[in-house]
Amino acid sequence: MSSSTCSVLNGKALAQKIQGELKESIQQLQPKIGRPPGLAVLMVGDDPASAVYVRNKERACAKVGIASFGHHFPANTSQDELETVIQQLNLDPRVDGILVQLPLPAHLDAVGLLLTIDPEKDADGLHPMNLGRLVRGEPGLRSCTPAGVMGLLEEYQLDIAGKQAVVVGRSILVGKPLGLMLLEKNATVTMAHSRTQDLASVTRQGDILVAAVGKPEFITAEMVKPGAIVIDVGINRVVRPDGTSQLVGDVDFNSVANLAQYITPVPGGIGPMTVAMLLSNTVLSYRQRETK
Ligand SMILES: NC(=O)c1ccc[n+]([C@@H]2O[C@H](COP(=O)([O-])OP(=O)(O)OC[C@H]3O[C@@H](n4cnc5c(N)ncnc54)[C@H](OP(=O)(O)O)[C@@H]3O)[C@@H](O)[C@H]2O)c1
Known part of the structure; x- marks a missing residue:
């Protein structure tokens, strides 16, 4: 097979299409629900690559109409402090998705933080509950x-x-x-x-x-x-x-x-598809929480 028959799968274009669809559905849902969907991204420390990823996620949120609840913590933040913030976000009715940007400074336990996130707000789909749903073939945040x-x-x-x-x-x-x-x-x-x-x-x-x-x-x-x-x-x-x-x-x-x-x-x-799926998970959680 020669290169002339190889097609490039354009993730960027599909991600833009998905974001356009999400924007439209948010515009339809927001007047009924009375608020936009919300995503909280927690970043600890100053890893430059993570800072770029977090900025991209927040920009993508703004483009589709998702409110960002960004939290940037110094590198020496304790596990307890972070768990307390996550617990507050779990209870915050404006927040539909929570994610902890990885990697974390070495003194922090990523799994412990993940377990603190309400599985229904687990925008990254990495909570054991959501991974378990995937194993069982049940719907859930992926x-x-x-x-x-x-x-x-x-x-x-x-x-x-x-x-x-x-x-x-x-x-x-x-x-x-x-x-x-x-x-x-x-x-x-x-x-x-x-x-x-x-x-x-x-x-x-x-x-x-x-x-x-x-x-x-x-x-x-x-x-x-x-x-x-x-x-x-x-x-x-x-x-x-x-x-x-x-x-x-x-x-x-x-x-x-x-x-x-x-x-x-x-x-x-x-x-870009990863970012689109993050937004999509946030909107899914928004819909589900508001139709319960
Ligand atoms: N596009 C995105 O949005 C996105 C998102 C996440 C990650 N990534 C990228 O995807 C890549 C993988 O990320 P990750 O988090 O899955 O990495 P990871 O946790 O480091 O896992 C790497 C995996 O590759 C395997 N591996 C390492 N050397 C190998 C070798 N010589 N032969 C065969 N397998 C080998 C490891 O095997 P063992 O289990 O045996 O160690 C491990 O399972 C990275 O480049 C990361 O930046 C991209």
């Missing part, structure tokens, strides 16, 4: 990045049922929930990880190959089945030999695009 991958596959009407899906990476943030979502859509799923032997022979089985590894341009052409759908979740900043810095995924885009049928770009693929 984790944003894997939901973004599924949304993109659906938009392009790509067949999942009966296909071999290989997910490289088994994090609780991406790989594991995505494996479950692909299984829910009747793919035959293989989860690969750092202990997988002969990884290339495993990845070459994938009609759908997802890279969620965190290693720049790790998946090369030899690891990809010709005609595969290749989804690149990775976001890595690399410095090129000429000193310029660039964002790249976990897939070596140029070589893989020569034989894949579909591929997601970085940036402009799963990143």
